[in-house]
Amino acid sequence: YGFFIRHGKIQKDEICIPQWLLLLSDKSNADFPILQKMIKSDWWKNWKKWQETEEEVFELPNGINATLRNYQHRGFEWMVLLSKIGAGACLADDMGLGKTLQTICFMAHLINETPGYKSVVVCPASLVFNWEKEFEKFAPHLKVYNFNDSKKNVENILQSEADIVILSYGLLRSKIEFFSKIPWLCAIIDESHNIKNIHSITSKAVCQLRSTHKVALSGTPIMNNTMDLYAQLNFLLPTLFGTREFFKKEYADPIDRGKSVEKAKLLSKITAPFLLRRTKEMVAKDLPEKIEAVLWCEMGEEQMEAY
Numbered sequence: 001y002g003f004f005i006r007h008g009k010i011q012k013d014e015i016c017i018p019q020w021l022l023l024l025s026d027k028s029n030a031d032f033p034i035l036q037k038m039i040k041s042d043w044w045k046n047w048k049k050w051q052e053t054e055e056e057v058f059e060l061p062n063g064i065n066a067t068l069r070n071y072q073h074r075g076f077e078w079m080v081l082l083s084k085i086g087a088g089a090c091l092a093d094d095m096g097l098g099k100t101l102q103t104i105c106f107m108a109h110l111i112n113e114t115p116g117y118k119s120v121v122v123c124p125a126s127l128v129f130n131w132e133k134e135f136e137k138f139a140p141h142l143k144v145y146n147f148n149d150s151k152k153n154v155e156n157i158l159q160s161e162a163d164i165v166i167l168s169y170g171l172l173r174s175k176i177e178f179f180s181k182i183p184w185l186c187a188i189i190d191e192s193h194n195i196k197n198i199h200s201i202t203s204k205a206v207c208q209l210r211s212t213h214k215v216a217l218s219g220t221p222i223m224n225n226t227m228d229l230y231a232q233l234n235f236l237l238p239t240l241f242g243t244r245e246f247f248k249k250e251y252a253d254p255i256d257r258g259k260s261v262e263k264a265k266l267l268s269k270i271t272a273p274f275l276l277r278r279t280k281e282m283v284a285k286d287l288p289e290k291i292e293a294v295l296w297c298e299m300g301e302e303q304m305e306a307y
Contacts, residue, residue: 186211
């Protein structure tokens with residue numbers, strides 16, 4: 001029980017343990033029978049089924065205009081499973097494997113189950129219109145509000161019938177007093193390495209979002225060192241790693257400075273249920289043949305003159 005105690009929080013005469021730590025146990029119903037009761041047996045059955053078989057655990061929600069590849073469907077199911085125990089998910093697939101599509105299917109599932117609430121997608125400004133187009137393409141039945149202008153009246157969001165609100169990190173920072181008051185059904189942060197510095201204004205703004213479900217998307221959740229993970233996981237799974245100082249002392253310093261293989265394996269084991277990464281090589285059999293097209297574009301008169 002030492003591991004649980006280290007990650008627990010003392011409140012009077014009790015130790016409060018994040019229920020997500022229970023996913024570390026390989027023999028979930030035998031190792032810690034008292035703790036395992038916190039998560040229902042039906043969930044454990046589906047979790048085991050997802051891990052050990054290729055059988056379908058959840059059907060795609062109605063209205064999705066796409067045929068998912070096997071690994072994409074499993075990614076969608078994984079997000080649904082974690083959402084049912086209140087855990088956030090970090091989807092870290094390679095670029096080009098369909099993180100956006102998997103996430104849209106997950107959001108459609110949540111909206112079908114809990115209608116009447118709005119969800120938010122926060123992404124770099126350069127991707128705002130891409131997200132809007134992807135929703136139009138894959139989930140045309142969902143109503144999307146593209147909040148891409150700081151001059152727009154934020155009150156229009158509450159008055160709209162939108163299921164999804166899309167905005168940039170910059171607009172979230174400038175309007176956080178408003179966005180932090182909305183009870184979101186789901187909050188998606190794309191390119192989540194943008195919040196890797198927990199002391200940054202962007203990271204603080206994202207962590208103020210109140211949502212029932214959370215997903216982070218990034219092909220590179222760790223860019224420089226192990227501390228990059230902390231802010232992202234703190235957003236997805238509050239209390240799992242305690243304070244920044246605890247995470248730095250317990251994991252980051254031993255791994256980055258001490259090159260501790262044991263600590264690296266332990267951190268990998270803790271985060272494995274919540275961080276899903278597939279490379280192109282891993283899913284090669286599910287990918288189509290690569291098609292290359294070379295397109296030449298002539299410059300306009302003004303462009304030519306400037307050149």
